[in-house]
Amino acid sequence: MTQKEMDYERIKQSIEYISENYIKQPELNEIAEHVHLSPYHFQRLFIRWAGVSPKKFLQYLTIENSKQKLEESSNLAEVAYDVGLSGTSRLHDLFINIEGMTPYQYKQKGAGITIYYDFFISPFGKFLLAVTNNNKVCSIQFADDEIFAEEELKNQWFNSTIIRSREKTALIADKIFNLKSTDPIQVLAKGTPFQIKVWESLLKIPFGQLTSYQSVAELINKPKALQAVGSAIGNNPVAYLIPCHRVIRKAGNISQYHWGETRKKAIIGWEASYLEVV
Template sequence: MYSEQSLIDYQRIEKAIAYIQKHLQEQPNLDEIAAHVHLSPYHFQRLFTRWAGISPKKFMQFLTLQYARERLEKNPSLAEISQDAGLSGTGRLHDLFITMEGMTPDEYRRSGVGHTIYYGIHFCPFGQYLLAITENNMICTLQFFKEESMAIYDLQKHWFASSMEHAPEKTGLIASRLFQPDNDSPLSVLVRGTNFQLKVWEALLKIPYGEVVSYQSIAEHVNNPKGLQAVGSAIGKNPVAYLIPCHRVIKKTGQINEYRWGRLRKSAILGWESSSKLESESI
């Protein structure tokens, strides 16, 4: 189970990633990165390796345009990458088994009254997040945040017909199963959105751990190849971070673009997934 120390560690990691990305062409060395986050090279190396499983130098390769482009070229379509991952021995090794149920706004208005949403604040390798679940333990919100009050406000606004109960001990039972690549117990997600948003979010679940696809690939998969703006909007409104992996969608140029919960966090998650996948494949 992650603790408040995870938040402190991640804040340093995020600061280091920002520095690495800014100076990627110069290939900063360990001493330079450590100095930027006000740690000794020894302590920074230990912190980073504990967090990512690899050294900062190896992690840098996952942040380059060349690496992203190679992954995109390898993954011509979402259907092919999903099939290949299923056939591969390690392709789905880290994927959490997630089932998704969706409801439209009209369906929620008819059925949401009288239900209770339980929520709690928890820690993970990427900082603090708010986790909300239904009475039958379906995850309905997972969002990273800077201000806890705003995250709670967004939760209440989205699930306006339901009552809210702060119950971190209840959500903690679910939180303990998240961000664990070797967890093989199924997780259920309940999301509210338009039919098109639900279709896009279902497509996101097909992107394997450690891989990336372009917005164009998602648009083609949902039979709307010219609807990049609509697809981008739907991805940006994903209410369940990490589990519905909108972070695995990048520009076709290989650039890691904006993310609802911060571009640096998106880079951190992608690098973290790539490094753990690489480590497992080398065993």
């Protein structure tokens, strides 16, 4: 296990511990003891990872903070329009362009496409990155289990030729969690027209902001299709780049994430922390 993986594992354990013991508001010493570090070293680890103290970080994960974020983005269409005009939507987000497969490609289920993949380390643990032979990202999965992640990739693209290659994937992997990168990234999304419409709408949620499933449904002019919208978000094949982690329940609860609730909390807090320190 690399140092980055060990750091995230301790961050994950601390977030889980705080969530489970939220009512009694555990002190720094108690949380540090739970992850087997001294308070000094735990504080240093957390600031190195998030840029802010554990106490500050936790404020971003409260229901009260989530509700405030939801209120700010209650009309996601207006937020997206305003952010687009000001240009701040790309201040921290990478420029992502989703390209849906043609009906023929979708019917062929990836036949004739060569896909290269490998595993890399992010601030949120190991992830699998897969790209096509023309450098379009077609899958990102957080991978606690490499074998399971490989099987998921094969199930998504079972008619494609799949090859493990560091050389073909490393340059793109370096850009994904680099908040200073301005290079555009192309995404090839394998989904229905409805799913792609939902995924495209997620790109309109500004960095560090949150919105509700209802707001996403309204943005795509399907206000009554909450279940279908939730299903499309849950089937997002490109973690982080298509920011499904920014969608939470209307009540402010941070839950429902394909790669784990704790990881979703970590990403939300990490983005909010970055805005705090820049």
